Amino acid sequence: MDFYRSEDNNKLRQIVNWIVDIVVVIALAWFLVYAYGTQIVIAGHSMLPLLASDDVVLMDRLAYDFGNPDRFDVVVFQREDQKMNVKRVIGLPGETVQIKNDEILIDGEKLKEPSGPGRISLAGLAEKPVKLGSDEYFLLGDNRDSSxxxxxxxxxxxxxxxxxxxxxxxxxxxxKMELIRSK
Incomplete structure (x- = not known):
């Protein structure tokens, strides 16, 4: 019998395949935008010269799902007031950070920044050693005197x-479109 080979059955199969393809493409696009396409607008000049006010950057939400931030990564964090900020990771969990004589010290050793943003005239809380907890990071803006x-x-x-x-x-x-890399 030609019942199973009917033209109507073949058209139905094509339509179902087409719908499945569209659903898969939409799901993949949503995942990619959610994971790698979250837009963050830079507010202020704290990340100069790397990022300026009103620059639009993309955030990778999955970067730290299977790992942790590394020193010098540029990260997006949520402040206590729910605002999003962009800063650079300087101190890692368990380390002691201090700013002394315009230099950053990590566990008493001078931090060697690959392309240092310059001197730090205001130490703030880091004037005295700041011990980081097991899940805490010390973040600084690249424009250290305005961050x-x-x-x-x-x-x-x-x-x-x-x-x-x-x-x-x-x-x-x-x-200025470009990849943002850690130092």
Whole structure:
């Protein structure tokens, strides 16, 4: 019998295959946008010269699902007031951070920054040694003299749970479009 080979059955199969393909493509697109396409607008000049006010960057939400932030990563974290901020990881869990004589000390040793942003004239809370807990990070802006960061009580040490993801791409302005890499 040609009942199973009917043309109607073949058209139905094509339509179902087409619908499944569309659903898979939409699901994949949603996943990629959710995971790697969260847009963050930079507010202020605390990350100069790397990022300027009103730059639009993309955040990788999955970067730290299977690992932890590394020193010098540029991360997005949620402040206590629910605002999102972008800063650079300087101190890692368990370390002691201090700013002394305009230099950053990690466990008493001078931090060697690959392309240092310069001197730090205000040590804030890090004037005295700051011991980081087992899930705490010390974050600083690249523009150290114009950054509200872990040196100040309203930010302080940032817990791992506050870190939302890693900045990986600047998409605007278009003339400055580039991958953002750790130092």
């Amino acid at each position: 509200e960061d872990s040196r100040f009580a309203n930010i302080g040490n940032v817990s791992r749970g506050q870190i939302q993801g890693k900045v990986w791409f600047r998409m605007m302005p278009f003339i």
